[in-house]
Amino acid sequence: MVGATKISGAGTAAAAPAPGDESTELAARTSGLRKTYGRTVAVSGVDLSVPHGAVLGVLGPNGSGKTTTIRMLLGLTSPTAGSIELLGHSVPEHAGRALPRVGALVEGPGFHPFLSGRENLLRCAAMEPALHSSVLRQAVDEALERVGLADAANRKYRGYSLGMKQRLGLAAALLVPRDLVVLDEPTNGLDPAGTKEIRRIIAELHAAGTTVLVSSHLLAEVEATCTHAAVLHKGSLVAQGALTALLEAGGPNLLVSTADNTAGLEALRGVGIAAREENGNLRVELTDVDSPEVIAALVQAGVGVYEARRGRAGLEDIFARLTEEES
Numbered sequence: 001m002v003g004a005t006k007i008s009g010a011g012t013a014a015a016a017p018a019p020g021d022e023s024t025e026l027a028a029r030t031s032g033l034r035k036t037y038g039r040t041v042a043v044s045g046v047d048l049s050v051p052h053g054a055v056l057g058v059l060g061p062n063g064s065g066k067t068t069t070i071r072m073l074l075g076l077t078s079p080t081a082g083s084i085e086l087l088g089h090s091v092p093e094h095a096g097r098a099l100p101r102v103g104a105l106v107e108g109p110g111f112h113p114f115l116s117g118r119e120n121l122l123r124c125a126a127m128e129p130a131l132h133s134s135v136l137r138q139a140v141d142e143a144l145e146r147v148g149l150a151d152a153a154n155r156k157y158r159g160y161s162l163g164m165k166q167r168l169g170l171a172a173a174l175l176v177p178r179d180l181v182v183l184d185e186p187t188n189g190l191d192p193a194g195t196k197e198i199r200r201i202i203a204e205l206h207a208a209g210t211t212v213l214v215s216s217h218l219l220a221e222v223e224a225t226c227t228h229a230a231v232l233h234k235g236s237l238v239a240q241g242a243l244t245a246l247l248e249a250g251g252p253n254l255l256v257s258t259a260d261n262t263a264g265l266e267a268l269r270g271v272g273i274a275a276r277e278e279n280g281n282l283r284v285e286l287t288d289v290d291s292p293e294v295i296a297a298l299v300q301a302g303v304g305v306y307e308a309r310r311g312r313a314g315l316e317d318i319f320a321r322l323t324e325e326e327s
């Protein structure tokens, strides 16, 4: 996902949150969400739940519908069918009530190329209903500092690197405290140090009780930063829940380092044990079989075993299974 950033929340008609807003246990929810573009089904029957206070990672291969889902949540594009609730308000009908409390970093044109980072942010800040004119500059400077752009604040936006553009978008999303922050591939274009910074900011938001929805195709990223995950595949939601529960459901696994993986796979299949090759090792799910039987089958077939390690399936493994099964 490349391109400049666009901020939602700023510039939307402000209205006081309806009473009882905070009582809903979900910060966002979709029901039967669907979006088609001509014959292309981008999103199909998605029932997404974003718990208050969660850091929810929306995972999915390219074209699985992550951005389309996020754009619909933010009222940037209308669903073909289904309903959306954002901070207790129906979207797009009452988006103006929810969006001032939502900071977002999504793909799209948003900043003026010939203005500096600071000038661009001042324009965003001026559109924030919650910011009084007397504190605009302070809010902008704090946001620039927070994303590490203070030194480049007076440079023109068009000279910014992709990573700097991402940071500026993030700064705009964080101009005022938010109840929900939505980030579409926020580490896109960032170097490892920038990626670490984003992780730190997400952790800070989480600690402050802000709900964060972050899309990513980087599984390790999601495993490191998120409390919850939702997996999209071909427009459908194939799994969602607390990360610990998803990982738990992955079940025990055995990772075996053998002298000959091809012979090893053949030997295991020969005795009805399902296995697959992964990063030069064999991965065996221990649902119907236990480690000694696996090792014995390999040894009996004359396949040398260097190492066998029991563990749980990682997110990468679970993701591969979910997106393969549904193909």
Ligand SMILES: Nc1ncnc2c1ncn2[C@@H]1O[C@H](COP(=O)(O)OP(=O)(O)OP(=O)(O)O)[C@@H](O)[C@H]1O
Pocket (backbone or CB within 6 Å): 001, 037, 040, 041, 042, 043, 060, 061, 062, 063, 064, 065, 066, 067, 068, 069, 217
């Ligand atoms: N404006 C559009 N017009 C036509 N098709 C679209 C449009 N936006 C998205 N699509 C299609 O909808 C599907 C889902 O796209 P989407 O961008 O939501 O996926 P994604 O998971 O965010 O992918 P990526 O990780 O590559 O950004 C794709 O097949 C895409 O080509």
